[in-house]
Amino acid sequence: MIKGLSPFLPRSTGRRPIFIGLIGTFIITMIAHFGIGVRTQLHDLATANSDSIQWNMSQAEVEHLAFLLATKSALGPAEGPLDDVRRRFNVLYSRISALEVGEQYSSLRQLSAPAASLDKMRRFLDRNAPLIDSDDATLRANLTAIVDDALRAHAAVRDFSLQGISHFSDLKDKSRREISRTLLSIALLSALLFLLLCLMVVILSRLNTTNQRRARQMELDGSRLSAIVSTSLDAIMVVSSDGRVIEFNGAAEEIFGYSQADVIGQNMADVIVPDHLRDAHLAGMKRYHTDGSTNVIGKGRFRIDAKRKSGDVFPAELSIQTARGEDGEIFVSYIRDISKEVAAENELREARDRALAGEKSKAQLLAVMSHEIRTPLNGLLGTMELLSQTDLTEQQTKYLGIMGKSGKLLLSHVNDVLDVSLLEAGHMEIKSSVFDLNKLIRDVVDSQSANAKSNANDLVFEGHAPEFLVNCDPVRVRQILLNLVGNAIKFTRNGRVTIETEPLEHSAYYEIRVIDDGVGIPEENIEKIFEDFITLDSTFGRKSEGTGLGLGIVRRIVDALDGSMGVASEVGQGSLFWVRLPIGLTQEVSSQTVEATESHAQSSEQVACPEVKPLDILMVEDNEINRVIASEFMALDGHNIVLAHDGRACA
Amino acid sequence: MLSTVYRFIIQSILATLALAGTALASELPAPKGDVILTVTGSIGATNSETAALFDLAGLQDLGQSEFTTSTIWTDGENTFTGVSLATLLNAVGVETGTVNATAINDYSVTFPVAEALADDAIIAYEMNGKQLSMREKGPLWIVYPYDDDNKYKSETYYSRSIWHLDRIEITSQP
Numbered sequence: 001m002i003k004g005l006s007p008f009l010p011r012s013t014g015r016r017p018i019f020i021g022l023i024g025t026f027i028i029t030m031i032a033h034f035g036i037g038v039r040t041q042l043h044d045l046a047t048a049n050s051d052s053i054q055w056n057m058s059q060a061e062v063e064h065l066a067f068l069l070a071t072k073s074a075l076g077p078a079e080g081p082l083d084d085v086r087r088r089f090n091v092l093y094s095r096i097s098a099l100e101v102g103e104q105y106s107s108l109r110q111l112s113a114p115a116a117s118l119d120k121m122r123r124f125l126d127r128n129a130p131l132i133d134s135d136d137a138t139l140r141a142n143l144t145a146i147v148d149d150a151l152r153a154h155a156a157v158r159d160f161s162l163q164g165i166s167h168f169s170d171l172k173d174k175s176r177r178e179i180s181r182t183l184l185s186i187a188l189l190s191a192l193l194f195l196l197l198c199l200m201v202v203i204l205s206r207l208n209t210t211n212q213r214r215a216r217q218m219e220l221d222g223s224r225l226s227a228i229v230s231t232s233l234d235a236i237m238v239v240s241s242d243g244r245v246i247e248f249n250g251a252a253e254e255i256f257g258y259s260q261a262d263v264i265g266q267n268m269a270d271v272i273v274p275d276h277l278r279d280a281h282l283a284g285m286k287r288y289h290t291d292g293s294t295n296v297i298g299k300g301r302f303r304i305d306a307k308r309k310s311g312d313v314f315p316a317e318l319s320i321q322t323a324r325g326e327d328g329e330i331f332v333s334y335i336r337d338i339s340k341e342v343a344a345e346n347e348l349r350e351a352r353d354r355a356l357a358g359e360k361s362k363a364q365l366l367a368v369m370s371h372e373i374r375t376p377l378n379g380l381l382g383t384m385e386l387l388s389q390t391d392l393t394e395q396q397t398k399y400l401g402i403m404g405k406s407g408k409l410l411l412s413h414v415n416d417v418l419d420v421s422l423l424e425a426g427h428m429e430i431k432s433s434v435f436d437l438n439k440l441i442r443d444v445v446d447s448q449s450a451n452a453k454s455n456a457n458d459l460v461f462e463g464h465a466p467e468f469l470v471n472c473d474p475v476r477v478r479q480i481l482l483n484l485v486g487n488a489i490k491f492t493r494n495g496r497v498t499i500e501t502e503p504l505e506h507s508a509y510y511e512i513r514v515i516d517d518g519v520g521i522p523e524e525n526i527e528k529i530f531e532d533f534i535t536l537d538s539t540f541g542r543k544s545e546g547t548g549l550g551l552g553i554v555r556r557i558v559d560a561l562d563g564s565m566g567v568a569s570e571v572g573q574g575s576l577f578w579v580r581l582p583i584g585l586t587q588e589v590s591s592q593t594v595e596a597t598e599s600h601a602q603s604s605e606q607v608a609c610p611e612v613k614p615l616d617i618l619m620v621e622d623n624e625i626n627r628v629i630a631s632e633f634m635a636l637d638g639h640n641i642v643l644a645h646d647g648r649a650c651a
Numbered sequence: 652m653l654s655t656v657y658r659f660i661i662q663s664i665l666a667t668l669a670l671a672g673t674a675l676a677s678e679l680p681a682p683k684g685d686v687i688l689t690v691t692g693s694i695g696a697t698n699s700e701t702a703a704l705f706d707l708a709g710l711q712d713l714g715q716s717e718f719t720t721s722t723i724w725t726d727g728e729n730t731f732t733g734v735s736l737a738t739l740l741n742a743v744g745v746e747t748g749t750v751n752a753t754a755i756n757d758y759s760v761t762f763p764v765a766e767a768l769a770d771d772a773i774i775a776y777e778m779n780g781k782q783l784s785m786r787e788k789g790p791l792w793i794v795y796p797y798d799d800d801n802k803y804k805s806e807t808y809y810s811r812s813i814w815h816l817d818r819i820e821i822t823s824q825p
Binding site: 052059063066087088090091093094095097098101102103104129 | 723724725726755756758784785786787788806809810814815
């Protein structure tokens with residue numbers, strides 16, 4: 001992420017230096033231009049194209065006057081030497097020639113007035129040169145004329161020199177102005193360039209500050225990242241695209257047993273991939289490089305086997321993601337050693353399996369035991385029934401009554417246990433049929449009224465309609481009701497137990513409620529009451545008999561019928577148990593079916609004993625006690641019994 | 652380059668001659684024609700009581716030098732012929748001091764002997780093969796090869812380019 005620093009730089013900052021660079025180039029070009037001008041001017045100054053012009057010009061006048069003086073002195077009474085006259089003339093001649101030819105006077109010579117003066121001088125020289133060159137006598141004879149002529153020419157020499165002064169001082173001024181203008185321009189441009197440089201310095205220093213801050217940030221990020229990597233509890237391994245290990249953190253060292261130096265630069269396949277996965281790993285890498293398809297990269301966590309330095313293979317949780325490295329793609333892997341978790345998981349699973357198996361064998365044991373207990377119990381009860389019909393004393397009858405009552409209670413408890421174990425073992429059979437729920441409830445009320453009276457309770461059914469047809473297992477529904485009503489009666493004294501039914505609106509369920517105003521259930525025990533072998537109440541504990549299996553059975557039946565149940569209770573106010581069961585049919589149902597079912601229900605419910613004439617009966621029963629008891633009962637009714645142990649014995 | 656070597660050889664020979672000349676002052680030949688240059692002052696060789704006098708032939712005998720250059724006083728390029736200033740100074744046995752050159756018109760200029768020995772100046776007596784007349788800045792004119800070296804294109808050297816030269820005085824003060 002540190003990589004992305006530059007994109008946030010505003011664009012203008014990038015353009016500004018270019019802009020300034022252009023201006024700078026322009027200014028430097030201008031300075032170079034003026035610099036060349038200055039150089040030319042300096043060159044001109046370095047190579048003087050003239051000697052002292054003023055001196056030369058004034059010297060012309062001096063030499064003219066010197067010639068005049070020499071001529072006059074030759075003219076005087078002393079008759080001075082003529083050599084001096086000739087020499088002075090020649091000197092003057094040379095001077096004037098230099099003024100005529102010399103390069104430095106060319107600009108002056110182009111002006112009309114100086115040109116005229118110079119022309120006068122030239123004519124003066126040309127006029128007198130033949131006289132100067134002639135013999136002494138001729139020269140001496142003409143000296144006066146020469147003096148006059150020289151006096152006249154003097155003005156021209158003077159004029160020329162004065163004109164020269166004014167002309168050359170103008171030129172000098174002009175060149176001085178030019179130089180000063182150029183220097184000024186250079187100074188201005190230099191100042192501008194200096195300002196630009198200052199600006200560049202400011203910009204560069206700001207860029208530098210930004211870069212330094214960025215570098216610092218990157219350093220911080222880097223150190224933070226390396227701290228994260230080094231302190232990670234998971235192994236972190238970074239691998240280059242050709243499979244070589246680039247990064248191997250402390251946790252990885254601990255998990256795999258290699259030191260960092262051992263593995264950096266090694267091929268990952270040789271280091272941590274177990275032998276049996278190596279081919280698959282190499283194939284996967286190859287596939288990824290050819291078409292980029294992958295089963296593992298970026299697919300979140302998955303389990304895989306990994307290998308330690310010792311060669312141990314252990315289960316690991318792995319997640320791989322790709323990132324961009326310096327030399328192309330890199331793979332970042334997080335690896336967690338989950339051998340402990342897997343071991344714990346396996347232990348847990350085994351414990352669960354063991355528990356389930358134990359549970360199952362317990363249920364089976366219970367079922368078998370219940371059956372084995374019930375059979376002799378039935379023998380006892382049957383025999384007691386037979387015994388009661390014999391001639392007994394009053395005391396014997398009383399004892400027998402106690403025995404019978406105890407025996408029946410024991411049988412009901414055994415039945416409960418059998419039910420639970422059957423339900424638990426998954427053997428409960430559901431036989432659905434259409435029946436009138438209201439009628440069934442009324443039957444229950446009838447059968448339990450006496451029971452209710454014994455605790456001075458009223459048992460009431462508040463049905464909403466004369467008939468309420470449902471498609472369900474009537475036997476199980478009856479069982480549910482009997483248990484709930486029995487419970488309610490058990491925990492209520494001088495109270496009222498109410499049964500309500502109600503089809504639930506907008507759903508295919510109906511609700512049965514059993515409400516009492518008895519002792520109620522403390523809130524902390526609400527959850528417990530549906531568990532097996534629970535008998536909560538200590539106050540009534542002694543008085544209320546039971547295995548504590550009742551609600552446990554109800555819960556199992558309700559589950560088996562795809563229903564739900566619950567309870568609302570308040571201590572001292574009473575309890576409300578509700579059961580919701582699927583109705584299992586539409587309201588329109590043929591009365592025929594109902595009648596058929598009802599008659600069946602009736603036959604199963606009421607054990608009618610119609611009068612029959614004595615019959616010859618073959619009875620086959622493998623249990624000897626049962627056989628004896630049954631044959632005794634039938635013999636009491638006057639039938640003739642033939643007993644058989646099994647079918648083969650019959651033959 | 653070659654001329655430098657020649658000049659060095661000539662100077663060496665002349666220096667030897669000049670040393671000899673100190674002892675034998677009379678060996679500097681006396682002028683036969685009109686004297687056009689008089690060298691006075693602290694000189695090692697003379698041909699009169701206090702001075703070394705040269706006529707044209709005397710100067711020509713010292714050896715000719717020649718170059719072509721433009722000047723600010725003449726039109727176009729001209730070829731100047733004369734005796735090298737260094738040769739002349741050697742001939743009169745001068746090694747140090749100051750040259751004080753004066754013209755017929757009393758123009759005068761001074762410069763160090765060392766520079767005169769080192770520079771390429773000649774005392775010209777001919778321009779374009781024709782003897783310089785007095786009306787053409789003759790008879791002698793110190794000329795530098797201005798076109799060869801920019802240092803000669805300066806007012807210092809222009810001022811040393813003395814024409815109508817007829818006297819040189821050597822003073823021992825530097």
